[in-house]
Amino acid sequence: MKVFRIIGRSFRDAFKSVFRNFSLSMASILCATITLLVVSVSLVIAGNVEDVTKNLEKELTIVVYLEKTATKDDVDFLKSSIEAMNEVEKITYKSKEEWKNEMSEYDSSYSSLFDNYNENPLLDSFVVYVKKVDSLDSVTNEIKKMDKIESASYGKDAVTTIVSVFDFVEKATLIIVIALIFVTAFLITNTIKLTIYSRRNEIEIMRLVGSSNTAIKMPFVIEGFVIGFLGSIIPIILTIYGYIIAYERLNGHVYVELIKLASPYNFVFYISFIIMALGSLIGMFGSLLAVRKYLKI
Amino acid sequence: MKFIELKNVNKTYSTGVCALADLSVEIEKGEFVFVIGHTASGKSTFIKMLYREEKPTKGSVIVGGINVAKLRNGRVYKLRRKIGVVFQDFKLLPKLTVYENVAFALECLGVSSKEIRPKVMKAIEIVGLKEKVRSFPNQLSGGEQQRVCIARAIVNEPKLLICDEPTGNLDPDTSKEIMKVIDNINKDLKTTVIMATHDKEIVNRMKKRVLLIEHGVLTGDYLKGSYKSHESV
Numbered sequence: 302m303k304v305f306r307i308i309g310r311s312f313r314d315a316f317k318s319v320f321r322n323f324s325l326s327m328a329s330i331l332c333a334t335i336t337l338l339v340v341s342v343s344l345v346i347a348g349n350v351e352d353v354t355k356n357l358e359k360e361l362t363i364v365v366y367l368e369k370t371a372t373k374d375d376v377d378f379l380k381s382s383i384e385a386m387n388e389v390e391k392i393t394y395k396s397k398e399e400w401k402n403e404m405s406e407y408d409s410s411y412s413s414l415f416d417n418y419n420e421n422p423l424l425d426s427f428v429v430y431v432k433k434v435d436s437l438d439s440v441t442n443e444i445k446k447m448d449k450i451e452s453a454s455y456g457k458d459a460v461t462t463i464v465s466v467f468d469f470v471e472k473a474t475l476i477i478v479i480a481l482i483f484v485t486a487f488l489i490t491n492t493i494k495l496t497i498y499s500r501r502n503e504i505e506i507m508r509l510v511g512s513s514n515t516a517i518k519m520p521f522v523i524e525g526f527v528i529g530f531l532g533s534i535i536p537i538i539l540t541i542y543g544y545i546i547a548y549e550r551l552n553g554h555v556y557v558e559l560i561k562l563a564s565p566y567n568f569v570f571y572i573s574f575i576i577m578a579l580g581s582l583i584g585m586f587g588s589l590l591a592v593r594k595y596l597k598i
Numbered sequence: 599m600k601f602i603e604l605k606n607v608n609k610t611y612s613t614g615v616c617a618l619a620d621l622s623v624e625i626e627k628g629e630f631v632f633v634i635g636h637t638a639s640g641k642s643t644f645i646k647m648l649y650r651e652e653k654p655t656k657g658s659v660i661v662g663g664i665n666v667a668k669l670r671n672g673r674v675y676k677l678r679r680k681i682g683v684v685f686q687d688f689k690l691l692p693k694l695t696v697y698e699n700v701a702f703a704l705e706c707l708g709v710s711s712k713e714i715r716p717k718v719m720k721a722i723e724i725v726g727l728k729e730k731v732r733s734f735p736n737q738l739s740g741g742e743q744q745r746v747c748i749a750r751a752i753v754n755e756p757k758l759l760i761c762d763e764p765t766g767n768l769d770p771d772t773s774k775e776i777m778k779v780i781d782n783i784n785k786d787l788k789t790t791v792i793m794a795t796h797d798k799e800i801v802n803r804m805k806k807r808v809l810l811i812e813h814g815v816l817t818g819d820y821l822k823g824s825y826k827s828h829e830s831v
Binding site: 303304306307310321502503505506507508509510511512513514516517596 | 649671672674675676677678679680681683689691693702703705706707708709710750754
């Protein structure tokens with residue numbers, strides 16, 4: 302019973318003191334709001350960079366041309382052996398007839414060109430999608446070793462550059478986000494420390510009258526949680542509405558169709574959850590650290 | 599076993615200052631003891647050791663059966679619940695009323711609000727502040743604020759009341775009133791009182807046991823003593 306009374310009292314006191322020490326609480330809440338807003342924006346950017354990278358990586362494929370002499374059985378055999386490779390996501394086949402029809406439809410001059418030949422001069426082909434970009438090279442080499450393969454390529458130089466650029470951008474955004482989270486933690490913790498510093502007498506009296514350390518910490522930790530939580534509300538609202546509006550205004554992509562923005566619905570809620578959790582947890586631990594200072598002898 | 603027992607207590611601060619040297623003293627339940635000495639004589643360290651605000655470097659401090667020297671930080675509250683402390687600077691919470699300041703001590707311990715009210719009212723009555731329950735500390739005189747501090751210290755019915763120069767900031771007449779309140783608590787509630795003070799007049803008038811500490815050493819222990827018996831202080 303006593304424990305419940307202390308918990309109940311902690312909640313009551315935490316909310317009371319947010320309002321009682323309004324100007325200091327407001328300073329902490331505003332600090333949390335501003336820093337969390339910056340984290341939120343960087344998370345949106347980082348999330349999109351990751352999304353774009355993943356989408357573009359999916360577009361990287363190996364084009365395989367078969368030798369002219371390849372029979373229907375060879376095609377089936379090669380298709381199943383490539384498909385059986387662990388790194389391969391999927392494989393599509395396009396026969397030389399399909400190529401010919403497609404090209405003739407695209408431009409009629411091709412069809413007159415094809416008429417000069419007795420038989421179709423084109424080659425049967427596969428388009429191979431790999432699960433991970435780093436396996437493009439090894440899969441291409443494996444395919445090259447197979448019989449009846451005329452050529453297999455994935456545009457080595459361009460792809461290597463693209464992959465390393467993506468890799469760099471992804472890592473850089475991740476580092477920035479982590480650094481910002483640390484800065485946020487530092488700033489929020491320090492403003493909460495100020496709030497608690499102004500109430501060190503209260504802590505001292507609580508200790509003197511025989512409150513256990515846990516009972517002293519609890520209202521402050523809850524208060525930190527409330528401050529962090531309140532501080533995350535505005536960044537969350539701005540993230541949700543801001544991103545949805547930006548997404549609609551930009552028609553879902555930036556500059557070119559290729560750089561698609563992440564679909565807003567799950568994305569913004571995911572980020573909102575992170576922001577809320579960050580704010581609340583930093584608030585809680587910030588308070589805990591600050592109070593602990595006054596509980597040592 | 600005595601209620602308070604200090605054996606060969608030494609206290610040296612991290613700065614190298616020796617505050618207490620080989621101090622041994624015993625105090626019975628229900629006693630009223632003055633602790634006197636010059637500024638920086640070690641009397642504050644002695645007082646602080648009783649409620650574990652300081653730990654001895656050597657020796658043992660036993661208060662109500664608890665060995666304070668070995669008490670872990672997380673367990674200090676168990677000792678504090680048996681002790682009431684009154685300070686020179688009152689240490690009241692400015693945003694709480696008289697009633698709330700006194701009730702705060704019980705709320706911190708998780709006492710139910712049903713039990714809090716009668717206990718708080720009784721404590722406020724003992725110190726004679728019934729008419730001021732709704733006042734805030736800044737609306738009270740120094741003496742009244744000290745009474746609130748005393749009410750807060752005794753509301754949990756402690757076995758020991760520690761007073762660290764409670765009349766230091768008060769005029770002689772108010773000091774007299776405060777001493778009367780503390781004396782009554784000692785007599786009526788049988789609470790052991792240990793008081794550090796500089797106030798010659800009070801010590802001389804009350805004729806209680808006096809411990810004299812000089813340069814960290816207990817140089818005098820006088821039953822019904824007074825400043826007169828050691829004018830040098």
